Amino acid sequence: xxxxxxxxxIAPINIAVIKYWGKSDEDxxxxxxxxxxxxxxTNYMFTKTTASANPSFTEDTIILNNEEGSKDNIRFINCLxxxxxxxxxxxxxxxxxxxxxxxxxxxxxxxxxxAGLASSASGYACLVFTLAKLYGLDTDSSELxxxxxxxxxxxxxxxFGGFVRWHKEEPCIAKPVAPSxxxxxLCCLVAVVSNRSKTVGSTEGMKRSSDTSLLxxxxxxxxxxxRIKAMExxxxxxxxxxxxxxxxxxxxxxxxxxxxxxxPLFYMNSTSQAVIELVHQYNEICQQVKVAYTxxxxxxxxxxxxxxxxxxxxxxxxxxxxxxxASEFFKGSSFPxxxxxxxxxxxxxxxxxxxxxxxxxxxxVGEGPKLA
Amino acid sequence: xxxxxxxxxIAPINIAVIKYWGKSDEDxxxxxxxxxxxxxxTNYMFTKTTASANPSFTEDTIILNNEEGSKDNIRFINCLxxxxxxxxxxxxxxxxxxxxxxxxxxxxxxxxxxAGLASSASGYACLVFTLAKLYGLDTDSSELxxxxxxxxxxxxxxxFGGFVRWHKEEPCIAKPVAPSxxxxxLCCLVAVVSNRSKTVGSTEGMKRSSDTSLLxxxxxxxxxxxRIKAMExxxxxxxxxxxxxxxxxxxxxxxxxxxxxxxPLFYMNSTSQAVIELVHQYNEICQQVKVAYTxxxxxxxxxxxxxxxxxxxxxxxxxxxxxxxASEFFKGSSFPxxxxxxxxxxxxxxxxxxxxxxxxxxxxVGEGPKLA
Numbered sequence: 001x002x003x004x005x006x007x008x009x010i011a012p013i014n015i016a017v018i019k020y021w022g023k024s025d026e027d028x029x030x031x032x033x034x035x036x037x038x039x040x041x042t043n044y045m046f047t048k049t050t051a052s053a054n055p056s057f058t059e060d061t062i063i064l065n066n067e068e069g070s071k072d073n074i075r076f077i078n079c080l081x082x083x084x085x086x087x088x089x090x091x092x093x094x095x096x097x098x099x100x101x102x103x104x105x106x107x108x109x110x111x112x113x114x115a116g117l118a119s120s121a122s123g124y125a126c127l128v129f130t131l132a133k134l135y136g137l138d139t140d141s142s143e144l145x146x147x148x149x150x151x152x153x154x155x156x157x158x159x160f161g162g163f164v165r166w167h168k169e170e171p172c173i174a175k176p177v178a179p180s181x182x183x184x185x186l187c188c189l190v191a192v193v194s195n196r197s198k199t200v201g202s203t204e205g206m207k208r209s210s211d212t213s214l215l216x217x218x219x220x221x222x223x224x225x226x227r228i229k230a231m232e233x234x235x236x237x238x239x240x241x242x243x244x245x246x247x248x249x250x251x252x253x254x255x256x257x258x259x260x261x262x263x264p265l266f267y268m269n270s271t272s273q274a275v276i277e278l279v280h281q282y283n284e285i286c287q288q289v290k291v292a293y294t295x296x297x298x299x300x301x302x303x304x305x306x307x308x309x310x311x312x313x314x315x316x317x318x319x320x321x322x323x324x325x326a327s328e329f330f331k332g333s334s335f336p337x338x339x340x341x342x343x344x345x346x347x348x349x350x351x352x353x354x355x356x357x358x359x360x361x362x363x364x365v366g367e368g369p370k371l372a
Numbered sequence: 373x374x375x376x377x378x379x380x381x382i383a384p385i386n387i388a389v390i391k392y393w394g395k396s397d398e399d400x401x402x403x404x405x406x407x408x409x410x411x412x413x414t415n416y417m418f419t420k421t422t423a424s425a426n427p428s429f430t431e432d433t434i435i436l437n438n439e440e441g442s443k444d445n446i447r448f449i450n451c452l453x454x455x456x457x458x459x460x461x462x463x464x465x466x467x468x469x470x471x472x473x474x475x476x477x478x479x480x481x482x483x484x485x486x487a488g489l490a491s492s493a494s495g496y497a498c499l500v501f502t503l504a505k506l507y508g509l510d511t512d513s514s515e516l517x518x519x520x521x522x523x524x525x526x527x528x529x530x531x532f533g534g535f536v537r538w539h540k541e542e543p544c545i546a547k548p549v550a551p552s553x554x555x556x557x558l559c560c561l562v563a564v565v566s567n568r569s570k571t572v573g574s575t576e577g578m579k580r581s582s583d584t585s586l587l588x589x590x591x592x593x594x595x596x597x598x599r600i601k602a603m604e605x606x607x608x609x610x611x612x613x614x615x616x617x618x619x620x621x622x623x624x625x626x627x628x629x630x631x632x633x634x635x636p637l638f639y640m641n642s643t644s645q646a647v648i649e650l651v652h653q654y655n656e657i658c659q660q661v662k663v664a665y666t667x668x669x670x671x672x673x674x675x676x677x678x679x680x681x682x683x684x685x686x687x688x689x690x691x692x693x694x695x696x697x698a699s700e701f702f703k704g705s706s707f708p709x710x711x712x713x714x715x716x717x718x719x720x721x722x723x724x725x726x727x728x729x730x731x732x733x734x735x736x737v738g739e740g741p742k743l744a
Contacts, residue, residue, distance in 0.1 A: 215628055218590035245634075252636045256587055260628035262621050263652040270642045280635040 011126035041366030057102035124151025125158035244292030383498035413738030429474035496523025497530035616664030
C-alpha cells in the first residue's frame with residue numbers, strides 16, 4: 001500500500017491600503033486596478049490548511065472550518081487544476097504520478113469568515129501554497145500568487161510577507177514592495193465589529209459596482225495609479241502621515257463607490273462610522289495624523305499606527321468601544337496600555353458605541369505562507 | 373405718525389432630485405452644477421415670514437423660530453441689501469422712501485430646522501418674496517430667485533412651484549421645468565428620521581467636498597449634465613421609473629461624494645440605510661420601480677411615488693418603521709392605508725428599525741411662495 005503524502009501550512013491575511021474593487025475578467029480574476037496591501041503576522045490570525053493525497057482516494061474533498069465544502073466550487077477546482085498542471089510538468093516522475101491522485105483538503109480560519117477579514121485571501125493562498133509543498137514544487141512565490149488569484153483575487157497578495165503590490169498587467173501577479181522587516185514600527189489593531197456575514201458578497205458586489213457605478217470608472221482611470229505610486233513612496237520612505245492619509249482616503253473612496261453602486265452596497269455600519277469619527281478626532285487632538293483606519297467589504301476596522309502610539313490610542317479606543325476588561329478586549333501581541341488623560345478624556349463613549357466592538361487583535365506586519 | 377407697512381407670506385420647501393453640492397463662488401453662491409428639484413405643497417410644511425417696516429425702527433431685526441437671529445448674518449444682509457437695491461430703483465417714490473426704513477422680520481418654520489429638510493431654502497425664499505411684497509415690487513420670480521440664492525443656494529428653487537431647474541450659468545437663476553399641476557399623480561412621503569441638527573453644516577460640508585473629493589470633480593464634469601437632461605425628459609414625459617432611478621442614483625452619488633470627502637461626511641444613518649434597503653426590496657417584490665428615495669444633507673428620507681402606490685407602500689412603511697397608530701404616524705394629506713399582505717409581509721421590521729422613524733408627512737407637488 002502506498003503511503004498518504006501530506007503537508008500542513010499556514011498563510012496570513014492581508015489588508016489592502018489601496019483597494020481592489022472590480023474585475024476586467026471575471027473568470028481569470030483580472031482586477032480593474034493595481035492594489036497594495038500589508039500582510040499581517042500569523043500570531044493570532046491565519047488560515048491553516050492540510051493537504052493529503054493518496055492513490056486510493058476516490059474524489060477530491062474539502063473541509064472548510066469543519067464543514068464539508070462544495071467540490072463543485074469552481075474557484076477551488078481552478079486552483080487545484082492549476083497546481084496539478086504545474087506538478088504534472090515536473091521533471092520528478094514521482095511528482096507527476098502524485099499529481100494524478102485525488103486530494104483531501106482540510107482548512108480552517110481562526111477568525112470570523114466572510115465578515116471582511118479577508119478569509120478567502122488567506123484561504124486560497126494557503127491552499128495553493130500547501131498543494132505546492134505537497135508536490136514538492138519549487139515554483140516561486142510570484143507564480144504561485146497567480147494561481148492563488150484564481151481562487152480569490154486578493155489571495156495573490158497573501159503569498160508574500162510585508163508590503164505587497166498586485167499588478168493588473170499580465171501575468172497579473174503580486175510582487176513585494178518591501179519585506180516584513182522594512183518598517184518594524186508599523187503595527188495595527190483589527191477591531192472586530194461584527195461577525196455577521198456580509199449581505200452581498202464581494203464577488204457579486206464588485207460586479208454590481210463595475211456595471212453601475214460611474215464613480216468607479218473614474219477611480220480606475222484617473223485616481224488609483226497616482227495613489228499606487230504615492231503609496232509605494234510612502235511605504236519605502238516609512239512616511240506614516242502620507243501612508244495614513246492615503247489609506248483612509250482610499251478606504252473612503254472604495255465605500256463611496258459602493259454607495260454609488262445601484263442598488264447601493266453598504267458594508268460599513270454605524271460602529272464603523274463611529275470608529276472613523278474617533279480616529280479623525282484623535283488625530284485632531286494630536287495635531288498630527290497618528291492613526292489610520294481602513295475597512296474592507298465588512299464592518300470591521302483595521303487601524304494602522306506606529307508602535308509608539310499603541311498604548312495611548314489603544315486605551316482611548318478601549319474606553320470608547322468596550323466595557324470589557326482590557327485583558328479580554330485585546331488579543332494578539334500584547335502592549336502596555338497608557339492611562340487616558342487630558343483632551344483624550346473628551347472622546348467619550350455613548351450608549352451606541354459602548355460594546356459595539358467585540359474585541360481587538362493587535363498585529364505586526366508579518367511574513368508570507370510557511371510550513372506549520 | 374407714519375403707519376407701519378407689513379406683509380406676511382409663506383414659501384414651500386423643495387427636494388432636489390438632481391443634487392446641488394459644491395460652489396464655484398462661495399460669496400455669490402454659484403453652484404458647481406445645475407440641479408433639479410420638486411416643490412412640495414405648503415399644507416403641512418412651509419416657512420411663514422412677516423416683514424414690517426417703519427421709519428421709526430432703529431435697526432434691522434430678525435426673529436427666527438422665536439429666537440433673536442444674528443443681524444450680522446451675512447446671508448440675511450445680502451438678501452436684504454439686494455431687495456432694497458431693487459426697491460430703491462423703483463419709479464414709485466413711496467417705495468424708494470420705504471426702502472430706507474429699517475425692517476423687522478419674523479420667520480418661522482413648522483418643521484425641524486437644520487436636519488436636512490431644506491429649512492434654509494424655504495426660509496430665504498420666503499424672506500426675499502415677503503420683502504418684495506412689502507415694497508410692492510413686480511419683479512419676476514426668476515429675478516427674485518437670484519436674490520434668494522444669496523441667502524441659501526437651494527432657496528432659489530423654492531421661488532417656483534412644480535419642477536424647477538437651477539441653472540449655474542449667469543445670471544444663475546432657477547427656472548420652471550413644469551408647473552405644479554403637470555404630474556398630479558406624483559406625490560411624496562417625508563419620513564422624519566431624526567430632528568438632531570447636522571454635525572457638519574451644508575456650507576462647510578460642500579466646501580470640504582470641493583476641496584478634497586476627487587469623485588466630486590468627476591461628477592461635476594462628466595455625470596450631472598447628462599442626468600439633468602435625462603431628468604427633465606423623465607419629468608416632461610411623466611416617466612416614473614426613469615424619474616425614480618435617476619433620483620435614487622443621484623442621491624446615492626451625492627452621499628458617495630460625502631464619503632469620498634476628507635475627513636468624510638456622514639449625513640445618512642442606519643435608519644436611512646434601512647429605508648434604502650426597504651425601498652429596493654419593495655420594488656423588487658413589485659417587479660417594477662414603484663418608489664424612490666432621496667436624502668439631503670441629513671438622515672430624513674423623502675420617498676416619491678405615484679398616488680396609486682401610497683396606500684400599499686404607506687402601510688408597509690408604517691409596519692416596518694413604527695409602533696404608533698397610523699393616525700399619529702402620518703401627517704399632511706390623508707390617504708387610505710391598505711392592509712399589508714402577500715410577499716410584502718416578509719418586509720419585517722426588527723428592533724433597530726421599529727420606532728426609528730418619528731413620523732411621516734404626506735405631500736403633493738405644490739406651488740411657489742404666496743401671500744399668507
